[in-house]
Amino acid sequence: MTYRMLKAQSLDISYDHKKILDNFKVDVGKGEIVSIIGPNGSGKSTALKAMSRLIPVQKGKIFLDGKDLQLLGTKLISQTMSVLFQSNEPPSDITVEELVKYGRTPHKKWYERTNDEDLTIVEWAIEKTGLTLLKDRLVSSLSGGEAQRAWIAMSLAQRPKILLLDEPTTYLDIAHQLQLLELIHTLNRELGMTIVMVLHDLNQASIYSDKICVISKGIVVKYGTSEEVMTKEMIRDVYGVECEIDTHFHHGKPRINLMGISRVTTQ
Structure with a gap:
């Protein structure tokens, strides 16, 4: 049985009476790399902020290393979890x-x-x-x-036992994006560090993740391995684009080849 490092249970978050996350659930095992993906404005960064206790939740619970996050002291959280967001200004x-x-x-x-x-x-x-x-x-x-x-x-x-990253490859060129993801992968494999990160690039998420959480309009629509999540139907429904899936790539992980805007979404 996999030990759960981070668990979000039925989270609801609203801003100005607008629901951002609706019954959000994610269950991250010790030593896993989990990527959160979805269109802009779907609630990805909000989910990360909630799981790091930077913003309050209206409903639901978050468990860190088996303990209720709301009952933990800030110092203990900082010793267990490290969080990096897009804007870091030293x-x-x-x-x-x-x-x-x-x-x-x-x-x-x-x-x-x-x-x-x-x-x-x-x-x-x-x-x-x-x-x-x-x-x-x-x-x-x-x-x-x-x-x-x-x-x-x-x-x-x-x-830390777990590292949360919000779009760590933003503003980097392709070479530096891959170098950074390789570093994250190495830290995970060599140190057993649990990683949860928000990514935009579907292929990067597919290749570097053990599990993928897909959010659309604040709702988790799929959660599982790359093979389970990265389907033509999911990408059409969530992103509104057609694609082809190459399954003979990078140890069997799916590679997504985008083809164009879905006619279904434009009608």
Whole structure:
């Protein structure tokens, strides 16, 4: 039986009397990579914010590592979960190494200074993300891909059990997108870290995920493996486009070839 690291149970979220998530459910096993996909405005980022307790829910429960998220202290949540959203703006004068050190904050009392154990973990996180030669550089001087790796290194320094990422490949060119996804995949496989991420690219979600959660208009319409979720019918119904599915690709994971706007949706 798979141990559940993160579970959202029947979540309802509304803004200004408009329902954003309706009976949202997701069940993430320990060591799984789960991608949340869906059209713009479907509630993907809202789901991620709810599961990290950044926004309140009107109904439902969230369980982190088997415990009710609402009953946990902020410090304990930070020791268990790390969250990265699209807009990460560090101070202009902070170096990569200094940024990564912030990842140790949840494990320190307010009066404690960085010790040798912290420095060892920071060095490990920097090495793991391939930033050793850049550790003295200002984060503001890095390329988009390098900066994303620096933020992930900070998250690694937290030593979390689960990492939540909101569209981590946004603003990156294709090469850096793939490098970042390979890094995420490596962290998952080598460290057993559970990953939940919002993605736009259907093929990236198909290739790099153990499970995929499809949201449309705030409702989960499919949840399962790539093979179970990535069908022509789902893509037509949710995205309004026709496609062909190639199943002889990347260890049997489906590859989606978009063909054009669905006539069904235009009639």
